[in-house]
């Protein structure tokens with residue numbers, strides 16, 4: 001994996017903070033990515049790559065040493081910004097190194113925000129709006145969303161009193 005292919009540019013497709021983490025730690029060798037399971041049974045994985053459930057770092061077949069992607073892209077410091085060692089068997093980690101870097105190279109940060117709901121550092125150029133603002137196209141992955149205009153009507157119930165006697 002060549003780190004420089006993930007160098008952030010004006011499109012915002014690649015994370016500046018992930019790039020910084022990769023650059024600072026490249027001396028440790030090839031980066032691997034593991035996904036944590038979403039349940040205690042340790043065999044169920046979310047179809048979405050939630051940043052807090054991904055670990056980016058280095059390791060062997062039995063041990064992963066790294067940080068959660070969530071902590072990396074939030075730029076956390078102190079204890080939360082440190083690398084930890086995870087026993088792969090104990091945490092039920094799944095190695096997704098190949099798929100992760102391929103997807104990240106192709107669609108950038110949409111790899112971990114397929115639903116397009118996260119606000120991210122430097123994402124101002126992520127979407128192009130057309131059709132009077134009702135069509136939203138993601139410039140990173142190409143996904144298109146159509147919007148529907150809705151009007152919210154506030155209804156008030158009240159009793160009108162009329163003097164009758």
Ligand SMILES: [Zn+2]
Nearest residue numbers: 110138140141
């Ligand atoms: Zn996208």
